[in-house]
Amino acid sequence: MARLRLGPLLRYVDGSTATVWVETDGPCTAxxxxxxxxxxxxxxxxxxxxxxxxVPVTGLTPGTETAYEVWLGDSARARAAVWPLPDSPFxxxxxxxxxxxxxxxxxxxxxxxxxxxxxxxxxxxxxPVGPDALDTLAARIxxxxxxxxxxxxxxxxxxxxxxxxxKATQRWLAARRDLADPPGAQVADYEEYAHLYYESWLDPExxxxxxxxxxxxxxxxxxxxxxxxxxxxxLAEMRTTPWWRERILSGLMSYWVHQHLGNLRxxxxxxxxxxxxxxxxxxxxxxxxxxxxxxxxxxxSARWSYRRDFGRVRLLMVDTRAxxxxxxxxxxxxxxxxxxxxxxxxxxxxxxxDHLLIGTSLPWLLPHLIHDAEGWNAALCRGERxxxxxxxxxxxxxxSDLEHWAAFPSSFEALTALITQAGSGSRAPATVCVLSGDVxxxxxxxxxxxxxxxxxxxxxxxxxxxxxxSIPASIRLGFRFGWSRVGRALGRRFARHxxxxxxxxxxxxxxxxxxxxxxxxxxxxxxxxxxxxxQARAVRGGGVRLETAEETRLS
Numbered sequence: 245m246a247r248l249r250l251g252p253l254l255r256y257v258d259g260s261t262a263t264v265w266v267e268t269d270g271p272c273t274a275x276x277x278x279x280x281x282x283x284x285x286x287x288x289x290x291x292x293x294x295x296x297x298x299v300p301v302t303g304l305t306p307g308t309e310t311a312y313e314v315w316l317g318d319s320a321r322a323r324a325a326v327w328p329l330p331d332s333p334f335x336x337x338x339x340x341x342x343x344x345x346x347x348x349x350x351x352x353x354x355x356x357x358x359x360x361x362x363x364x365x366x367x368x369x370x371x372p373v374g375p376d377a378l379d380t381l382a383a384r385i386x387x388x389x390x391x392x393x394x395x396x397x398x399x400x401x402x403x404x405x406x407x408x409x410x411k412a413t414q415r416w417l418a419a420r421r422d423l424a425d426p427p428g429a430q431v432a433d434y435e436e437y438a439h440l441y442y443e444s445w446l447d448p449e450x451x452x453x454x455x456x457x458x459x460x461x462x463x464x465x466x467x468x469x470x471x472x473x474x475x476x477x478x479l480a481e482m483r484t485t486p487w488w489r490e491r492i493l494s495g496l497m498s499y500w501v502h503q504h505l506g507n508l509r510x511x512x513x514x515x516x517x518x519x520x521x522x523x524x525x526x527x528x529x530x531x532x533x534x535x536x537x538x539x540x541x542x543x544x545s546a547r548w549s550y551r552r553d554f555g556r557v558r559l560l561m562v563d564t565r566a567x568x569x570x571x572x573x574x575x576x577x578x579x580x581x582x583x584x585x586x587x588x589x590x591x592x593x594x595x596x597x598d599h600l601l602i603g604t605s606l607p608w609l610l611p612h613l614i615h616d617a618e619g620w621n622a623a624l625c626r627g628e629r630x631x632x633x634x635x636x637x638x639x640x641x642x643x644s645d646l647e648h649w650a651a652f653p654s655s656f657e658a659l660t661a662l663i664t665q666a667g668s669g670s671r672a673p674a675t676v677c678v679l680s681g682d683v684x685x686x687x688x689x690x691x692x693x694x695x696x697x698x699x700x701x702x703x704x705x706x707x708x709x710x711x712x713x714s715i716p717a718s719i720r721l722g723f724r725f726g727w728s729r730v731g732r733a734l735g736r737r738f739a740r741h742x743x744x745x746x747x748x749x750x751x752x753x754x755x756x757x758x759x760x761x762x763x764x765x766x767x768x769x770x771x772x773x774x775x776x777x778x779q780a781r782a783v784r785g786g787g788v789r790l791e792t793a794e795e796t797r798l799s
Contacts, residue, residue, distance in 0.1 A: 245322075246272035248266060249442075251266040252265065257342075259307070260302065260304045263510060264284075265299075272316045273319075275317075277314075278310040281303065291497065307343035312338065327455070339456075354394045356381070356398070357400055357679050358709060359464065359680075359711065360401070360712075363712075375780035375782055376780060378449070378453060379712075396554065399460070399462075402464045406466060408430075437497075462549075469482075473570060475572075475625065475647075493536045500535070539566065549582060562586060564604050565605070597673055599768050601677050603679045608656070609691060611723055612726065619738075620742035620744055623742030623743055664698065675773050679708075680709075685709065686708045686777055687758070690752060755796065762778060762793070777795075
């Protein structure tokens with residue numbers, strides 16, 4: 245009998261359908277059986293010796309909650325239940341469907357988001373970066389399943405760290421190859437990426453949480469490597485190394501399997517040529533590898549961005565890594581196709597949504613000093629101050645991670661213009677919120693437009709990171725200084741040195757900065773929006789809990 249290796253992960257949910265992702269230890273049929281009679285089956289597909297299934301569940305009833313089980317086997321009679329696990333301390337995994345009453349304001353939607361999660365050490369071991377916010381959220385929900393919980397969990401990048409592995413993973417790597425050879429203690433191939441997902445998602449609390457709360461995901465650099473696609477010079481240098489090609493192909497393949505597939509709606513899956521090719525053969529490795537190679541060679545051959553609608557809330561998750569244009573003088577966060585897609589999705593069906601959420605792993609609005617420093621650095625790198633300054637700028641860009649929206653000035657202005665247009669007019673949404681992570685702290689920033697020319701919607705940058713990681717004290721001080729008046733004045737001096745044009749908007753920090761392992765939750769009902777920041781805290785006696793550090797009304 246086949247066994248469950250990883251999962252289940254509840255990914256997509258609407259009023260009548262859902263998708264559930266699993267990994268098994270061999271080829272079989274995976275079945276999801278719900279207590280209300282809804283069910284679904286899918287045959288596993290194979291990639292690099294691993295077996296996966298994304299099970300479409302149909303027949304769900306809108307506005308209800310039903311427990312489910314996962315069964316594996318080659319025939320209906322021979323299948324055995326593999327989830328819930330025997331003697332599980334957690335409540336049943338459930339699927340909660342939104343209502344489809346036709347009432348515009350029928351449902352309250354809770355969207356919890358964050359980024360940057362190192363896998364937590366096994367229970368009982370010392371955790372050097374403090375309590376894991378996802379573990380702590382899971383414990384809170386499990387303790388009172390009937391209490392408030394997220395309707396969807398947005399993981400905004402660095403779900404795994406391919407370049408910063410744990411000591412346990414390094415021991416596992418050393419048992420299969422010589423770590424003196426590059427890439428050393430970083431992951432090298434698909435099997436090693438799969439191990440990272442085991443380490444992260446077999447955490448008992450996180451495993452249960454992902455089985456019962458739907459999730460949407462997007463990558464950031466550490467899912468592949470630090471500074472991924474930071475510049476053309478960086479990419480050219482990486483492509484000269486003997487290990488990079490296997491690393492990038494394995495990174496894209498494992499992301500497609502573990503994260504990207506579950507982001508898609510069932511109707512998108514039904515028309516996805518890559519998914520069809522992988523499923524159509526006993527071993528889909530070659531088909532998926534060919535797709536990854538094409539995606540690496542030409543960003544236009546793959547789209548990692550996607551749209552999800554939750555009633556009258558529209559979510560656009562944006563790829564800010566693989567879709568870049570890196571050539572100096574033409575640098576752009578998004579290539580023309582990707583930018584066109586984002587514009588089309590944001591402006592489609594005016595009046596159809598009350599809230600627009602733009603998920604981008606990298607913040608749009610940064611502390612003013614950092615924003616200006618990134619624009620200055622971009623000017624240096626494209627040669628505005630000569631070749632010597634360009635070399636200095638490239639080195640600084642890599643050492644200081646100067647690669648956010650501000651480092652792509654034309655893209656920053658284009659995103660600003662799109663947000664302005666999407667939030668304007670008589671049918672404008674109540675809010676446009678840019679949801680980000682990456683920077684290992686949390687804050688709220690709000691833009692303002694000159695001469696009152698801004699949109700009708702309230703526009704906010706909501707940044708929340710990390711879920712489970714750390715930040716040096718010196719960088720904490722740097723972020724605080726970056727928001728200060730002195731920091732802002734220093735940033736303007738950088739901008740003048742590089743001949744950088746001032747941004748067309750201004751902004752101010754209206755909340756934070758907050759430091760620690762944390763999650764933000766947006767609660768959206770009709771045209772109202774509330775925001776809460778919860779931080780994971782250790783308590784006396786060895787326990788942990790989520791404590792609310794901030795709660796505010798946005799609209």
